[in-house]
Amino acid sequence: MMLGKKLLLGDEAIALGALHAGLSGVYAYPGTPSTEITEFIQNDPVARESGVRSRWCTNEKTAMEAALGMSYAGKRALVCMKHVGMNVCADAFVNSAITGVKGGIVVVAADDPSMHSSQNEQDSRFYGKFAMVPILEPSDQQECYDMMAYAFDLSEKLRLPVLLRIVTRLAHSRASVTIGEARPQNSLAPDVERGRWVLLPGNAKRQYASLVGLQPTLLELAGKSPFNKLEKGKGLGVIACGIACNYVQESLPEGISLLKISQYPLPASLVRELAGISDGILVVEDGQPFAEEGVKALLGADYPVYGRLTGRLPRTGELNPDNVAEALGVSRGEIRLPAKNLSPRPPQLCKGCGHRDVYTALNQVLADYPDARVFGDIGCYTLGALPPYRAIDSCVDMGASITMAKGAADAGVHPAVAVIGDSTFTHSGMTSLLDAVNDRSAITVILSDNLTTAMTGGQDSAGTHKFEAICLALGVEREHLHVVVPLPANMEEITRIIREEIEYKGVSVIIPQRECMQTLARKQRQKKAEKQ
Amino acid sequence: MKTDIKLAGVGGQGILSIATVIGEAATAAGLSLKQAEVHGMSQRGGDVQSDLRLSTGPISSDLIPLGGADMILSMEPMEALRYLPYLGPEGIVVTSSKPFVNIPDYPDEAALMEELDALPGLMRMDINEVALRIQAPRSANMVLLGMAARNLTILSPEELRKAIRSVFGRKGEKVVEDNLKAFDAGYESIQ
Numbered sequence: 065m066m067l068g069k070k071l072l073l074g075d076e077a078i079a080l081g082a083l084h085a086g087l088s089g090v091y092a093y094p095g096t097p098s099t100e101i102t103e104f105i106q107n108d109p110v111a112r113e114s115g116v117r118s119r120w121c122t123n124e125k126t127a128m129e130a131a132l133g134m135s136y137a138g139k140r141a142l143v144c145m146k147h148v149g150m151n152v153c154a155d156a157f158v159n160s161a162i163t164g165v166k167g168g169i170v171v172v173a174a175d176d177p178s179m180h181s182s183q184n185e186q187d188s189r190f191y192g193k194f195a196m197v198p199i200l201e202p203s204d205q206q207e208c209y210d211m212m213a214y215a216f217d218l219s220e221k222l223r224l225p226v227l228l229r230i231v232t233r234l235a236h237s238r239a240s241v242t243i244g245e246a247r248p249q250n251s252l253a254p255d256v257e258r259g260r261w262v263l264l265p266g267n268a269k270r271q272y273a274s275l276v277g278l279q280p281t282l283l284e285l286a287g288k289s290p291f292n293k294l295e296k297g298k299g300l301g302v303i304a305c306g307i308a309c310n311y312v313q314e315s316l317p318e319g320i321s322l323l324k325i326s327q328y329p330l331p332a333s334l335v336r337e338l339a340g341i342s343d344g345i346l347v348v349e350d351g352q353p354f355a356e357e358g359v360k361a362l363l364g365a366d367y368p369v370y371g372r373l374t375g376r377l378p379r380t381g382e383l384n385p386d387n388v389a390e391a392l393g394v395s396r397g398e399i400r401l402p403a404k405n406l407s408p409r410p411p412q413l414c415k416g417c418g419h420r421d422v423y424t425a426l427n428q429v430l431a432d433y434p435d436a437r438v439f440g441d442i443g444c445y446t447l448g449a450l451p452p453y454r455a456i457d458s459c460v461d462m463g464a465s466i467t468m469a470k471g472a473a474d475a476g477v478h479p480a481v482a483v484i485g486d487s488t489f490t491h492s493g494m495t496s497l498l499d500a501v502n503d504r505s506a507i508t509v510i511l512s513d514n515l516t517t518a519m520t521g522g523q524d525s526a527g528t529h530k531f532e533a534i535c536l537a538l539g540v541e542r543e544h545l546h547v548v549v550p551l552p553a554n555m556e557e558i559t560r561i562i563r564e565e566i567e568y569k570g571v572s573v574i575i576p577q578r579e580c581m582q583t584l585a586r587k588q589r590q591k592k593a594e595k596q
Numbered sequence: 597m598k599t600d601i602k603l604a605g606v607g608g609q610g611i612l613s614i615a616t617v618i619g620e621a622a623t624a625a626g627l628s629l630k631q632a633e634v635h636g637m638s639q640r641g642g643d644v645q646s647d648l649r650l651s652t653g654p655i656s657s658d659l660i661p662l663g664g665a666d667m668i669l670s671m672e673p674m675e676a677l678r679y680l681p682y683l684g685p686e687g688i689v690v691t692s693s694k695p696f697v698n699i700p701d702y703p704d705e706a707a708l709m710e711e712l713d714a715l716p717g718l719m720r721m722d723i724n725e726v727a728l729r730i731q732a733p734r735s736a737n738m739v740l741l742g743m744a745a746r747n748l749t750i751l752s753p754e755e756l757r758k759a760i761r762s763v764f765g766r767k768g769e770k771v772v773e774d775n776l777k778a779f780d781a782g783y784e785s786i787q
Contacts, residue, residue: 071623073633180634237632237658240623313656385661397685399663403677405703405711409606411642412698444640451700593767 072241074234077205078144078172079104081212084246088139088167089117091127093491094520095146096181097235098174102144103523114249120517122526123462123491124149128156131169135225136261138253139167140216147175148182150191152462152492160225161195162263162271166255168219170212172228174235177351177382181519183442183459185380187351189328192227196275198282199328200228200291201306205239207291207326213247218285222278231350233382234307279329287333291326294334301342302392303335303359305349311388312348330358344368346376346391350383410450418578419445421550422512423453425558426481433566436479437472441465441493443485444519445512456483463492469507470500479566482509487517490527494534497571501539506569508562511535512550514580522583535573544568550576598651599750600660602679605671606696607644610737613763614669615646617741621751621759622650632658641698643675650750669744671737672696673712673720674703688717690744692736694724719743719786726781735778742782753783 072080079101082090092102105111106118117134121127124145131141145153150173157171173188192199200215202208211228219226259267286292301321304312309324316322323338325331335358339345347356347369356371363369370376370391377383377391389396413420422445430436440446440456441464448455458468465482473480484493489511500507513531517523527534535545544565548558558576565572601618605611615631622629632647647660662681668689670676676691683689689712695705712718721743727736738760745753760779764772 310656385657405708409643411640
């Protein structure tokens with residue numbers, strides 16, 4: 065038994081907590097800052113021995129559905145993703161609250177306020193409220209671990225999925241965690257209640273009514289949750305949600321009341337109790353003003369509530385000990401001025417990366433086509449937007465490159481080029497390509513294949529070695545499908561092919577294929593270490 | 597007692613290994629620890645930083661407040677300057693003096709060094725040159741840790757040496773020896 069203390073990232077504490085809660089499978093697509101949860105489980109020898117499923121999924125929706133299947137069979141499943149992954153799995157997630165679960169399901173959404181590596185700062189708690197399921201929000205690494213057993217028990221007791229929301233600073237911060245005992249996995253026991261799982265309108269109406277009927281129970285459970293705590297004082301009352309609690313405690317003025325919230329729905333009884341002993345309430349929460357809106361609605365227009373909506377805290381960006389101290393009215397000593405000799409150092413494509421050769425070739429050809437537009441996608445190659453390449457005109461969501469190129473081509477843009485990576489293509493680009501093929505859109509797709517999911521650290525990519533077959537099967541014509549090796553030595557061949565395919569008034573796919581420098585170097589290091 | 601360290605560098609320079617060694621030593625010594633890292637996109641040649649907080653008591657925030665750091669420990673001189681507003685009134689800067697130039701508008705080197713040298717208690721050294729000289733070219737980050745060790749009271753050099761052994765142990769004896777040698781070279785360089 066692994067009792068004792070361990071130094072763990074928030075992500076790792078969640079992973080270990082889930083394993084110790086009798087997890088049978090983790091289903092996930094890599095995404096910063098959630099990736100390390102699944103990687104921890106993949107690398108855990110005990111998990112491997114006991115057959116915990118942990119292979120990467122093609123996208124967040126397939127992950128959520130596989131978890132629902134495992135739950136149907138009676139076992140416990142974990143689903144992990146970054147916040148925008150919630151958009152991809154929303155159909156499955158929202159409807160899993162209607163069917164309910166059998167084995168426990170915990171969905172971990174890792175939000176990224178301040179957009180350290182994301183395109184927005186959407187707050188996943190809204191999804192939990194939308195689906196009407198319990199939401200947990202740990203405040204530190206210990207709670208990340210402790211909450212997993214609690215979350216799975218809660219999920220099975222209520223027969224609902226539970227959403228656990230974390231933010232970057234918890235996911236990627238390490239602290240010492242006290243480890244408890246492991247519980248065995250559930251045994252196989254598929255559900256026999258068909259009416260719950262077949263969401264024809266007749267069944268769905270009954271299931272939805274029962275979900276609505278459960279809401280008072282959810283509220284009551286939040287009110288007495290061991291993770292929600294009211295410390296009474298006087299003057300200004302503070303509500304701190306999840307990690308915000310740590311920032312408040314860093315500079316907590318003596319004697320004020322503090323309500324820590326780590327379980328939702330918003331615990332109305334505790335909020336009212338706090339309001340009763342306070343002159344006003346400051347809501348401190350990372351992300352969007354989710355609790356602040358709820359508190360305002362609960363206490364009415366006359367009760368003073370402060371937070372991100374009132375400007376007491378910044379409306380955008382993550383919390384930190386400084387903006388929270390300011391909101392609390394705690395003054396700090398003198399701060400040094402920023403240095404003078406300082407330049408920004410943005411991330412860039414690695415030396416020798418194949419994407420570099422792709423952009424060099426593309427820029428060379430498109431220099432002759434001033435009307436060309438290049439629709440980018442999500443991955444390392446998004447850095448092609450920055451100097452020296454400045455090669456892409458858009459980056460919106462996973463898979464949008466191909467479909468946006470199609471729409472723009474429909475509108476008359478020519479050349480319309482899409483640049484998409486291998487993992488992003490299987491995640492959400494295949495359906496886009498089918499649309500383009502069916503409509504014979506005049507687009508040139510560059511499927512830049514580095515044989516891995518590179519940006520998140522080199523995870524397996526679902527379509528490796530299958531891309532030609534996939535493109536042909538989707539209807540791309542053989543003579544307009546090319547595989548090239550993106551190297552400076554092949555520049556003439558690559559530019560010739562791009563030029564020819566741009567002139568073709570239908571769908572072309574060019575697959576520059578060369579392994580990511582990072583995964584290649586890692587493999588070489590491993591080989592060297594094995595030899596020693 | 598508490599020690600807050602702002603670790604800085606460029607992606608790939610090995611600041612997370614420094615954090616791992618200090619973390620290991622702190623855990624063995626029974627200290628509280630929080631260490632916020634940067635993962636993902638910013639690893640690729642961009643600036644990286646990590647907040648490392650050690651304490652004999654509980655630690656609340658994962659992030660160091662402005663003006664709160666006892667030390668800026670940096671693998672690159674300009675990156676050391678990036679976090680100046682986080683440095684406390686008594687805080688010190690320990691940094692590599694060798695610029696890593698991978699951007700077109702890197703500041704003038706002489707002006708940069710002048711600004712660094714004006715900081716009280718600055719310690720800078722060409723750690724890559726030291727690592728090369730002692731034939732441990734991949735261990736420049738441990739030279740820097742050795743320099744820092746001179747100024748850490750919360751952990752002893754012996755505790756850090758032990759942590760180097762345990763962190764690099766699975767990579768073989770040669771790697772352990774190189775890293776210890778580098779650590780000692782950094783430690784001895786400061787009187």
